[in-house]
Amino acid sequence: MKVNDTTINDIAERANVSKSTVSRVLNDKSVVNHKTRSNVLEAMKSLGYQPNAFARSLASGRSMTVGVVTQNIGSPFYDMIMQGVIKGFSGTGYSPIFADGQWEERTELDVIRTLLGRKVDGLLLLGGFPGKELAELKERSPTIIVGRDLSGWEGQCVYIDNVAAAFEATKHLIDFGHRNIALIRGIEHHQDANRRFDGYSEALSDAGIKLDPELVVEGDFSAQSGILAINSLLMRGKSFTAVFCANDMVAYGARLALHRQGIRVPEDVSLVGFDDQAESAFMTPPLTTVRQPGIEMGEAAALGLVELMQGRSCKLPVLRAELQRRESVARRL
Structure with a gap:
């Protein structure tokens, strides 16, 4: 790296x-000896010296940037993960560059190629679509996937057990006397949606309740799909509690949608969500939901990726989802 000789002389x-x-x-x-390094950094700070990041990357062969691909910038849950990512990279010298895959596999792959073209040192994929192209990433760049448990990526995924979490949420309703339990699913073929359906199905089966297709x-993780799903159930005359x-x-x-039809929560219909967004504790009534540790997931992924980028192995923690019991569920008498 070339810098102004006078500046180096001043620092020295x-x-x-x-x-x-x-x-x-x-x-x-x-x-460099830790004390010596600290003295040099302190001298740089006192002199107001700012190294040229681009020149520094050319000299070191590292950009000190990380590509972070989310699926929906603006989603409260992904926002929590991104907060954790920022927290995890704080003080490491790495700067995250955020991009949006928009829940489209082709868009996600285009974004990944763009980030790799900018010579990021590693990738964090929040969500992600399993496929051949994704598998090839392991050979191209240190990568960690958040929110997915993908075959072939053992030790490089941060996730929760969606089946167990959905089982617990459904069992909570069953324990409160509910038998006709509707499910509004997420995006078709999405791993989270499929595994939450599996947990729901297993809880019904475990209680001896036949699943009513x-x-x-179907839904798509949006509030609008919740409205449409309830309207569809009511128009078809389906009975659910x-x-x-x-x-x-x-x-x-x-x-x-239930409010617009004069159906009370939880007196007439109990309601359970998933994620535990900040607003959920303040809706009327406060929502019973599964808390995903989004910030912890993002922070663990960022710290793990730093280890990979520095040529070390990483040990990612196993994170648990927890059911938050609130007033949106009532006992069925």
């Missing part, structure tokens, strides 16, 4: 070290 003089030591600290190419309505929703956004829409 202030830190009482040689110019070559300053260069080694700037380029981060070799081991007509009580399962509880609704398990694929996420909190769907639950918000379902709650509104």
Whole structure:
């Protein structure tokens, strides 16, 4: 890396070290005594020196940037994960660059190619579509996937057990005496949606309740799909006393649709969501929901990726979802 000689001289003089030591600290190419490094960094700070990031990346072969691909910028749950990502990278020297896959596999792959073209040092994929192209990423860049448990990516995924979480949520309704439990699903073929359906199905089967396919309505994780699903159930005359929703956004829409039809929550119909968005504790009534540790997931993924980018192995934690019991569920008498 080339910098102004006078600037290096000033830093070296202030830190009482040689110019070559300053260069080694700037380029981060070799081991420098911790105390010496701290003195050099303090001298840089006191002199107001800001290294040229682009030149530094050319010299070190690293951009010190990380590509973070989310699926929906603006989604409260993905926003929680991104907050955790920012927290995890804080103080590491790495800067995240965020991009949106928009729930489209082709868009996601285009975004990944763009980020790799910008020479990011690693990738964090929030969500992600399993496929051949995704599998090839392991050979191209250090990568960690958040919110998916993908075959072949063992040790590089941060996720919760969606089947167990959905089982617990459905069982909570069953324990409160509900038998006709509707399900509003998420995006078709989406891993989260499928596994939450599996947990719902297993809980019904475990309780000896036959699954009624007509009580399962497709959705897309949006509030609007919650409204449409409730309207569809009511128009078809389906009898249900509880609704398990694929996420909190769907639950918000379902709650509104029930209110418009004069159906009370929880007196007439109990309601359960998934994610535990910040607003869920303040809706009327407060929503019973499954809390996903979004911030913890993002932070763990970021710290794990730093380890991979620095050539070390990482051990990702197993995170648990927890049912938050609130007033949107009532006992069926």
